[in-house]
Amino acid sequence: MRIEQVKKIAVIGSGTMGSQIAMVCALGGYSVVLNDISDESLVKAKQSLQGHMNRRIKKGRLTEKQVHDAFSNLTFSASLDELTDVDFVIEAIVEKLEVKRDLFKKLDEITPKHAILATNSSTIVSSKIADVTKRPEKVCNVHFFNPALVMELVEVVRGPHTSEETAQTAVEFVKRIQKTPVLLKKEISGFIANRILGKLMDEAVYLLENGYADHEEIDLVCTKALNHPIGPFALMDLTGIDVTYFVRMQRYQESGNEADMPASIIQEKVRNGELGRKTGKGFYTYDESKVKA
Numbered sequence: 001m002r003i004e005q006v007k008k009i010a011v012i013g014s015g016t017m018g019s020q021i022a023m024v025c026a027l028g029g030y031s032v033v034l035n036d037i038s039d040e041s042l043v044k045a046k047q048s049l050q051g052h053m054n055r056r057i058k059k060g061r062l063t064e065k066q067v068h069d070a071f072s073n074l075t076f077s078a079s080l081d082e083l084t085d086v087d088f089v090i091e092a093i094v095e096k097l098e099v100k101r102d103l104f105k106k107l108d109e110i111t112p113k114h115a116i117l118a119t120n121s122s123t124i125v126s127s128k129i130a131d132v133t134k135r136p137e138k139v140c141n142v143h144f145f146n147p148a149l150v151m152e153l154v155e156v157v158r159g160p161h162t163s164e165e166t167a168q169t170a171v172e173f174v175k176r177i178q179k180t181p182v183l184l185k186k187e188i189s190g191f192i193a194n195r196i197l198g199k200l201m202d203e204a205v206y207l208l209e210n211g212y213a214d215h216e217e218i219d220l221v222c223t224k225a226l227n228h229p230i231g232p233f234a235l236m237d238l239t240g241i242d243v244t245y246f247v248r249m250q251r252y253q254e255s256g257n258e259a260d261m262p263a264s265i266i267q268e269k270v271r272n273g274e275l276g277r278k279t280g281k282g283f284y285t286y287d288e289s290k291v292k293a
């Protein structure tokens with residue numbers, strides 16, 4: 001499908017990523033349906049987006065009209081029936097392969113035959129999902145970064161099953177929503193940014209677990225000595241420690257190598273429900289407006 005034919009977008013999953021991806025698409029002028037199995041998550045997504053947009057109006061980054069138009073483009077829905085006329089789907093649900101495969105099977109049945117089905121997974125290559133559909137040539141990765149409203153880059157990953165037309169349409173789509181695409185010519189788990197970041201996180205956790213410094217000190221070194229905009233522990237809190245956990249579990253399931261398991265401190269945080277900003281506590285503690293306490 002060519003970019004000119006893309007009119008309506010579906011974003012599945014209205015959590016941290018999906019809610020903001022949907023708003024980015026709506027601000028880009030597309031008609032968007034944001035879908036979730038949880039009504040509560042949809043309500044939270046709407047409230048959170050209203051807060052983000054109000055702050056942008058106050059700072060003069062967006063006009064009231066732009067925000068009003070974007071919200072008129074955006075529908076919040078828990079029903080899959082809304083997906084029968086979409087042209088481009090971005091899946092942003094939980095990072096569990098089997099759940100994503102189930103969803104893509106349903107999407108393949110419900111959405112029009114021409115629709116592109118993309119996954120925003122942080123790590124899973126689309127060939128692990130495409131085979132449940134009858135349109136593998138229309139399946140690819142379109143990977144946004146957190147927070148999607150702010151981060152400019154989007155990785156588009158072409159799997160061996162993805163057609164050149166699908167890859168090019170996805171790249172063009174990313175440009176049309178005012179983001180910068182990088183196309184990976186062949187797929188690799190974790191893509192570019194997260195592979196590089198993963199090495200940094202592993203080392204940071206190693207230093208913490210072995211008592212060389214605490215998380216604040218390690219973050220300080222990364223921000224003040226390496227000039228990173230955010231330290232690895234503050235970043236894990238932002239992305240969700242459960243996301244780090246699932247990424248490592250996924251890698252472990254693929255490799256069977258114990259060394260790929262999430263670090264003990266990550267496992268402990270997930271067991272305790274300390275998932276970062278979204279739960280008010282991770283490595284740091286946050287107040288109600290998600291600012292470090």
Ligand SMILES: NC(=O)c1ccc[n+]([C@@H]2O[C@H](COP(=O)([O-])OP(=O)(O)OC[C@H]3O[C@@H](n4cnc5c(N)ncnc54)[C@H](O)[C@@H]3O)[C@@H](O)[C@H]2O)c1
Pocket residue numbers: 012013014015016017018035036037038041091092093094095096099103120121122123143144145146238239240243
């Ligand atoms: N959090 C990050 O920093 C980040 C960055 C880039 C990519 N990602 C990827 O984006 C995806 C979503 O991550 P997130 O952090 O937004 O997760 P999240 O937990 O904040 O949100 C997931 C949402 O999906 C919903 N959901 C679960 N199963 C569903 C289904 N079958 N149908 C519809 N909705 C369903 C949940 O109710 C929830 O609202 C993951 O694949 C993750 O790897 C995350």
